[in-house]
Amino acid sequence: MASDTVYRASTTAPVNIAVVKYWGKRDPKLNLPTNSSLSVTLSQADLRTLTTASCSASYPSSDGDSLLLNGEPSDVAGARTQACFRELRSRRAALEAANPSLPKLSAMPLRLVSENNFPTAAGLASSAAGFAAFVRAIANLYELPASPSELSLIARQGSGSACRSLFGGYVAWRMGDKADGSDSMADQVAEASHWPExxxxxxxxxxxxxxxxxxxxxxxxxxxxxxxxxxxxxxxxxxxxxxxxxxxxxxxxxxxxxxxxxxxxxxxxxxxxxxxxxxxxxxxxxxxxxxxxxxxxxxxxxxxxxxxxxxxxxxxxxxxxxxxxxxxxxxxxxxxxxxxxxxxxxxxxxxxxxxxxxxxxxxxxxxxxxxxVGEGPMKTDDFLVAEDGSPVKR
Ligand code: DP6
Missing domain, CATH: 3.30.70.890 (GHMP kinase, C-terminal domain)
Incomplete structure (x- = not known):
């Protein structure tokens, strides 16, 4: 592949609204909760985030990683966003170390472009859909073999409620009890199709x-x-x-x-x-x-x-x-x-x-x-980053 190849992956992710609420952290750094919680994932026809993750050796390294959210540059320097980048990169780096023929995506700057299909002014918690889409899009780009539960461990560090948006239907976030947070993740209680009414x-x-x-x-x-x-x-x-x-x-x-x-x-x-x-x-x-x-x-x-x-x-x-x-x-x-x-x-x-x-x-x-009630994240060919790496204008 030429060094100017732009690698891209897109996903959508849903909003979820808890019916047993997450409220309280036992470890603010790892974002570990004081209690388990349970939510209903809502239909993406009405509420969703669409995110394209891209990387390329041709992106200037001085740009670093970047995120354009609803057309505006968004700060990625925060500890939570950095934790997500770090976790995803290290998983990709492990794949590359095991298989040297893989392109070294983990070393390239990431460019993310994200859009919500609902007005931000509505004051709806968009961080859940936002971080779920962010993590899922980069995991797709990196071709990580991770399950939604494994990805929920990463999304949780972006925003607690985001870990539940990796699944559709009815979703539990089990608080776990390990100090390193490795058992604080989401699982699906029932598919949307179990109770679609x-x-x-x-x-x-x-x-x-x-x-x-x-x-x-x-x-x-x-x-x-x-x-x-x-x-x-x-x-x-x-x-x-x-x-x-x-x-x-x-x-x-x-x-x-x-x-x-x-x-x-x-x-x-x-x-x-x-x-x-x-x-x-x-x-x-x-x-x-x-x-x-x-x-x-x-x-x-x-x-x-x-x-x-x-x-x-x-x-x-x-x-x-x-x-x-x-x-x-x-x-x-x-x-x-x-x-x-x-x-x-x-x-x-x-x-x-x-x-x-x-x-x-x-x-x-x-x-x-x-x-x-609706489905979990969906891979899509709707790209917000063009083949040349520039953001798509709509
Ligand atoms: C009231 O997930 O926004 O919506 O982990 O600090 O980002 P952070 O908090 P966040 O909290 C959501 C709280 C809630 C209840 C819930 O969604 O379970």
Whole structure:
């Protein structure tokens, strides 16, 4: 191969939303958690990161490794990104040492170009999809024989929740107990096809100001909350068992109760942090009331809310209950960005909500995202780096 050969590999990776939350690190450097967690991978048709990794001996070594994210140069000097580069390179170097005929990709600068298919302004955790795509793309470029679980060990060091985005469907991150973190990785609890009816309605809520980042928020909780000990020793282990059983048995009522209880428990430890951290706001709480009203009206649990480190509500429901769940929110929120009109066709206006709840939602929800359970990272020939190594303009 000529020395100006540009090697390229592209992948997409999904977002995941936890139903048993990761909150707390026992080792911030290796990004090891204080508890296991479990999430649902969301469909990449609606939310995904596309990343092309490339390397070439012709890239000036003075450029070093680089990342262009949504058209803007992004800093790769941070310890977490560096840890991912280091781990992937050393695995490639081992392959090259074992087989000297392989091109020495590990010695070449890496050029990465990445794009999200959803607005960054939506305030959705994009770091999970971002680091999962980053690790998967470089692993593809380097032709590493690593399994998704092995790659999850690397992605975890970029961002904890990213380790769960290496799989589709229903995914657990086992906390592990080894000091070197070699057993803190993700595995798949069930394929998306095991329970494909799972849907997620995301209510995007604009926050007045940027809240505490999850990295720093969880450290403050670990350091100051007494309630947190109860959560990691009793609440989460029990929720993990109940959740895995609910998923295996496709028991939505059980899935929903654990999802809502675990979100409540996580936000209770945030409130118990000193000084307290509040991620949910009045709009988030109105979404909780709406879900309770829907479940009470239907007479069974058809919807489950969960909240991450921000005010957006994620509401899980099953396809067969679209009318009760989506119909109710559609009726209240009216025509805002994100509704999939085709799937709403024929939906009758469903039950009405308490006037106060309805008006808070109407004024506070800026867009919706209708999505569902989906697949893990996918290799693609859609390249964001051209054959000559330049970023592709779209
Ligand atoms: C509330 O994965 O963003 O979304 O490991 O510091 O990057 P770092 O944290 P991050 O935390 C996510 C926390 C959460 C719950 C979850 O996704 O499990």
């Amino acid at each position: 799972m849907r997620a309605l995301i209510l995007v809520v604009s926050a007045a100001k940027k809240g505490v980042s999850s990295t720093s928020g969880m450290q403050q909780t670990v350091a100051t909350s007494g309630l947190f000990q109860e959560r990691i020793t009793k609440v989460v282990p029990q929720n993990m068992d109940l959740m895995e059983k609910a998923i295996k048995e496709k028991d939505f009522a059980a899935f929903a109760e654990v999802t809502m209880r675990d979100s409540n428990s996580f936000h209770a430890t945030c409130a118990d942090t000193y000084p307290p951290i509040f991620y949910m706001n009045d709009v988030s709480r109105a979404a909780i009331r709406a879900v309770e009203t829907i479940n009470a009206n239907v007479g069974r649990t058809v919807a489950a809310y969960t909240f991450d480190a921000g005010p957006n509500a994620v509401i899980y429901y099953l396809e067969q209950d679209t009318e009760a769940v989506v119909g109710t929110f559609y009726h209240v929120l009216g025509e805002i960005d994100g509704w999939k009109q085709a799937s709403l066709k024929g939906l009758k206006p469903s039950m009405s909500l308490d006037g106060g709840v309805a008006s808070i939602l109407k004024s506070g929800v800026s867009r919706v995202i209708m999505t569902g």
